Amino acid sequence: MAPSKKKHASNQPCVIPGGFTVLSLQFGSDSVAQHQLYVKEHKVRAEKCSHRPLDRTLFVLNIPPYCPEGVVKDLFSQFGSVQLVELRDHPGSFQESGPKLSRFFKPAAKQGFKVGYIVFHNSSSIKAAKSHPHDVPLVVSTEQRPVRTGVQKWIQAYTESFIQPDKLQQIVDSFMEDYDKRKEEEAEKQKEEAEQQQEDEEGWVKVTRGPKGTKARPHSEAANKKALQKEIRKKKRKELLNFYTWQHRNTQKEHIAELRKKFEEDKQRIALLRAQRKFKPY
Incomplete structure (x- = not known):
């Protein structure tokens, strides 16, 4: 063809x-x-x-x-x-x-x-x-x-993998300065949120109106932590009763023994009242 x-x-x-x-x-x-x-x-x-x-x-x-x-x-x-x-x-x-x-x-x-x-x-x-x-x-x-390719590329990569201690120290110091700066900004932001969410003596929280058109903000991290701590304190106040089976059984035994004791005391009181009764119609 x-x-x-x-x-x-x-x-x-x-x-x-x-x-x-x-x-x-x-x-x-x-x-x-x-x-x-x-x-x-x-x-x-x-x-x-x-x-x-x-x-x-x-x-x-x-x-x-x-x-x-x-x-x-x-x-x-x-x-x-x-x-x-x-x-x-x-x-x-x-x-x-x-x-x-x-x-x-x-x-x-x-x-x-x-x-x-x-x-x-x-x-x-x-x-x-x-x-x-x-x-x-x-x-x-x-x-x-x-x-570069092949052996020349690997030689170049191996050479560039080394770094001078002074240069490495500069890189580390620069990173730590940025890290400290970010931490300070986060701490200031949390402090401002905590002040905004702070309750007064009667338990009221001051709510301010934001700029027009802004959406409602979710609860801040400080407010969430405060609510969590309040729930933990509530749980600590409550005593955990009858959680285990043996606790429930012992509570029942103590209750029955207390009822029996009260019944015997009532019997003795009634017998004493009958013995002291002076009215004799016949």
């Missing part, structure tokens, strides 16, 4: 079912093998986080392990200025991180293919990335931006 003389359209984006655009990835300019990235505009109705604006965020699948955040940022910077790159093991909502930890105190990241969220400064960058030709691969390692 003679081959078809019809030429496929070149320099055109490749769109697959699901709305994903295929981008070719090539490690080096002289590499033969290519890797495929699947990009799509991030549109999730449940996404309420401002860190991923729906009109400027690109969702990327199948990011290889040799492409960390810095490399991914450089690759997609040709489509526009990149504001943020977030790589994760699985797609999901943005996780608000608490205190920022140094890389020396973070657990080792899992090695494998990642999913990414790339936030651009301009929404036009999304269109530029989706319209990139499929036949023009993105080159990962260049002379201006070399990416």
Whole structure:
């Protein structure tokens, strides 16, 4: 069968079912093998986080392990200025991180293919990335931006794992200063809530009206602790009686013995009254 003389359209984006655009990835300019990235505009109705604006965020699948955040940022910077790159093991909502930890105190990241969220400064960058030709691969390692692999990569990771004691002390001191500051803010907040929920001598609590349009706040932590302590004091006042079977049995025996004693006392009192009766009609 003679081959078809019809030429496929070149320099055109490749769109697959699901709305994903295929981008070719090539490690080096002289590499033969290519890797495929699947990009799509991030549109999730449940996404309420401002860190991923729906009109400027690109969702990327199948990011290889040799492409960390810095490399991914450089690759997609040709489509526009990149504001943020977030790589994760699985797609999901943005996780608000608490205190920022140094890389020396973070657990080792899992090695494998990642999913990414790339936030651009301009929404036009999304269109530029989706319209990139499929036949023009993105080159990962260049002379201006070399990416180490193999033994060189492990040597670099081993060298970077060491840290000077002075630098480590600075990181620890900075973290502890932030920690003390957060604790002081929490203590002041709890103190203010305790003052607001404080009862007067007659047991009344002062309730103030908040700004217009604000929803009613739930009970504060200080108020919950106070109510819990009050319940504990109530339980301590009450004596636990007849909890066990032997307690109930002993209580019944004591009650019967007391009734018998009272019955004998009443019999003696009646006999004494009969003996002292002086009225004799005949």
